[in-house]
Amino acid sequence: MQYETIRESADAELEISRSRFLTRLERVESEEAAREVIARVRDEHPKARHHCTAFVLGPDQRTQRSSDDGEPSGTAGAPMLAALVSAGLSDVVAVVTRYFGGVLLGAGGLTRAYRAAVAEAVAEARRVTRAPRTTVLVRAPYDVAATLEAEARRRGYGVGDAAYGEAVEQQFLVAAEDIPPLTALAAELSAGAAGVTVGDTDYVDL
Template sequence: MTTFVPPGYRTIAAPVETEQEIKRSRFICFLTPVADEEEARAEIARVRALHPKARHHCTAFVLGERGQLKRSNDDGEPSGTAGAPMLDAIDGSELTFVVAIVVRYFGGILLGAGGLTRAYRAAVAEAVTHAKILRFEPRERIAVTLDYSTAAVVEAEALRRGWSIGEVEYGAAVTLRLGIPPEDREVAAERIAAHTAGAATIVDEGFGFVSVGAVE
């Protein structure tokens, strides 16, 4: 039976704050990476407390490796004119594990449904352009314990093949924690055995996602 391997995902590396003025209304966007719904709602509460006098605090967040959890809120704006277009901007950027809060200070000029939709979508899209975007890929996590004399060779092999190198422990022996693409698992075992004359110990530490760097 073939094992299902979920695809990778994209998220942002750090919080971003941007501001736009449209017809005298201020739209301040807070775009923040979050791990789960609890963190997303905590960030929403934080921004609300930071801007208690704002007319609206509209929100959208996407969670899950496949972006399977999505929530949005218009916070008093006409239905569908704020949260949904914010969510569209996140989806259009192919991001997940992120929350967007757009704070609006009303400037006295009504924008209409179309104007609001464009403004809220643009606020999030603008924040995304200022964010550093990271790509996460599925990896088989293994711990490799080996002699000091062969550790550098195995590290070099990992770097050459694009395997991620995590924590390294130094004791009586060296333990390398590697992230291996699922399709390379057998190759990894073979190469490590070849470099260490079969003396290395490999322990499976489960499946997860690791950052493979920034998206250009």
């Protein structure tokens, strides 16, 4: 299955009833990494009253965590998390730093403010799709390698590193269903001389 995350970090700022809401959105791949981002943002804003957080991890958004950090229960972390989930994002952490402006917003006002703060950062972020791809190593004669690479690119296969020795060893990154067609292509172009080794599968940015 494929999913969306952000390509790079994004920041946004909202001012609501004199309170400032500063949002940091960063890409992460583990709970540990998410908590490191949260700690770093806290250090950047030591005088802020609240650093509310939410993060989502995994292709299926299975890992979901949030914290109100002293705001009334359910008024910060939960709406922040809802904003990430509804945006279809994963492998991302959001930290909203609030500088209190002296005006109480009430539970409803806080809920709307924290969700809007994350939504603003999500709108600023550049998205990227991630999908599982398998590394396939093709060992082909020199007179075949360039044609194989060109045809692979035309078909939309990912092309990785190459090593040059007695033959060309070219890495391709392909979806599982594209392994048989790539294998057949290598065999056809090389009259059966190419060797194909199927390696590991991992998520990559498309």
